[in-house]
Amino acid sequence: MLEVKNLVTSFGSVIALDGVSFTAAESKITTVIGANGAGKSTLLRTISGLETPSSGSISWLGKSLLGMRPENIVRTGIAHVPEGHSVISELSVEENIAMGSLFRRRKFKGDVLAAQTEMFELFPRLKERRNQLAGTLSGGERQMLAISRALVSRPKLLLLDEPSLGLAPLVVEQIIDTINILCRTTGLTVLLVEQNANTALGVADHGVLLALGKVVADRPASELKADATLRAAYLGY
Amino acid sequence: MDTFLAALFSGTSRGAIYALVALGLVIVWRGAGVVNFAQMGQAMFSTYIASTLISNGYSYWLGFVVAIIVGAVMGSLLDILVLRPLSNKKKTEFLSSESIRAAIPVIASLGILGALQALAGIIWAAEERGFPAPYPQEGFTIANSVMPFTSFDVFVIGIVLTTLLMTSLFFQKTGVGLAMRATALNQEVAKLSGIRTNFTRTLSWAFSGAASSLAGLLITPTSNLSPNTLDLVLIIGFTAAVVGGLDSPVGAVIGGFLVGMVISFVSFYGSPEDVFLSILAVLLLVLIIRPRGILGAKDARRV
Numbered sequence: 425m426l427e428v429k430n431l432v433t434s435f436g437s438v439i440a441l442d443g444v445s446f447t448a449a450e451s452k453i454t455t456v457i458g459a460n461g462a463g464k465s466t467l468l469r470t471i472s473g474l475e476t477p478s479s480g481s482i483s484w485l486g487k488s489l490l491g492m493r494p495e496n497i498v499r500t501g502i503a504h505v506p507e508g509h510s511v512i513s514e515l516s517v518e519e520n521i522a523m524g525s526l527f528r529r530r531k532f533k534g535d536v537l538a539a540q541t542e543m544f545e546l547f548p549r550l551k552e553r554r555n556q557l558a559g560t561l562s563g564g565e566r567q568m569l570a571i572s573r574a575l576v577s578r579p580k581l582l583l584l585d586e587p588s589l590g591l592a593p594l595v596v597e598q599i600i601d602t603i604n605i606l607c608r609t610t611g612l613t614v615l616l617v618e619q620n621a622n623t624a625l626g627v628a629d630h631g632v633l634l635a636l637g638k639v640v641a642d643r644p645a646s647e648l649k650a651d652a653t654l655r656a657a658y659l660g661y
Numbered sequence: 662m663d664t665f666l667a668a669l670f671s672g673t674s675r676g677a678i679y680a681l682v683a684l685g686l687v688i689v690w691r692g693a694g695v696v697n698f699a700q701m702g703q704a705m706f707s708t709y710i711a712s713t714l715i716s717n718g719y720s721y722w723l724g725f726v727v728a729i730i731v732g733a734v735m736g737s738l739l740d741i742l743v744l745r746p747l748s749n750k751k752k753t754e755f756l757s758s759e760s761i762r763a764a765i766p767v768i769a770s771l772g773i774l775g776a777l778q779a780l781a782g783i784i785w786a787a788e789e790r791g792f793p794a795p796y797p798q799e800g801f802t803i804a805n806s807v808m809p810f811t812s813f814d815v816f817v818i819g820i821v822l823t824t825l826l827m828t829s830l831f832f833q834k835t836g837v838g839l840a841m842r843a844t845a846l847n848q849e850v851a852k853l854s855g856i857r858t859n860f861t862r863t864l865s866w867a868f869s870g871a872a873s874s875l876a877g878l879l880i881t882p883t884s885n886l887s888p889n890t891l892d893l894v895l896i897i898g899f900t901a902a903v904v905g906g907l908d909s910p911v912g913a914v915i916g917g918f919l920v921g922m923v924i925s926f927v928s929f930y931g932s933p934e935d936v937f938l939s940i941l942a943v944l945l946l947v948l949i950i951r952p953r954g955i956l957g958a959k960d961a962r963r964v
Contacts, residue, residue: 512847522839
């Protein structure tokens, strides 16, 4: 279980997260929704160690993550796919995937290869393009690659930041479906940040609504989806 | 025809060394975003150490290996003790301008260059001394004329090409090489992939230190050794790196050989005084025609 308590992260005088508390249950999909600038990305970046919070606590499987570097947080089983299909364009598809499992290759040599093969089964399109540079891929393929890069580290918790950004609805559906199946079949815990609230709440078990760095609602996804007042007030539709 | 061949041979051997210097600069630039002006100062220092060992009766090869190891260690220490603390975001937060923050490591590298030169002057006295070559430096004779191409040149070209080949294999085929490339290209994604970026960055400094020490060992037999002798080599190597497109290792090697050829042909057909001018002309020409260099990346650097 991931437990975030009174988390505050600021950039200079701008407070991006203003005392955020919530929990993400194991083997469930928890989604964090909210408008642009609500602090969703900052929340994920603080959990994965890219940003340093000024106060509050983050605990994962009973251990505090505060003060840990991103490269060590990955080793505790948390993989973060940041916003914007973040792959390394100048490296090949295969290299991007291999990169995600470099830190495991000494201890789990056989499994590293197995994990890479699994990614190609999960996203066959990546297999066809394994030797191409990642920069030549389409937006959807790049998102699949970014997710594969995260999954080969065999995470227990996947932090997904706006996987739908800039993608065609059909591709979004395919990616969200894959994540859903992974969660239901392998017990992966997912923390999904989305601006596209409908898509996210449709697949999630639990929803957290963020506005200006504060949690304004923390409820089962179905309830949140049904609440027209909240939607109108915070999501604008 | 003889002059042409002579210029060609000498250009190849000189170019090989500049390629090495440029490669060292490019690897640190990619890995740490710093043009390391201290690079040839480090090379000078380690060549002095080799010189001291050899003049005390140890074999050339011992001096050779020790100098390269010292070069690698010096590079790592520079990163760990000076550059890493200086690039710490928290500690430089009080500086409002991003460009000033980016200039700090460059200024530090100039300071280190000065300190190393002063230190070398204190330890080994500032006058020039010779540095031995492991193979004879007499030109081969072809059809009764002596070519300016020696066994030592063959050694230089051979060892540089081997180094370049091994470097390329290392970066393309090994996990550590992939981790170093990933760190150079996108630190954030590298970190999120579990790569210890501090370590890979230090490795690139070590590599660059070793490469430039090798360059120092290979160039001083023809130019003598003093605390300042390698300044010009740094300028030429930097030109080669820019010509190749500062962020491309392959470009650096091409740039190195190109600049070596230009220098060689100018000094054979023109006069040695024109050499420096010709380097600047090449630099200017490349910056005007193709500002990103021969193999430089298309986008400007994102800061």
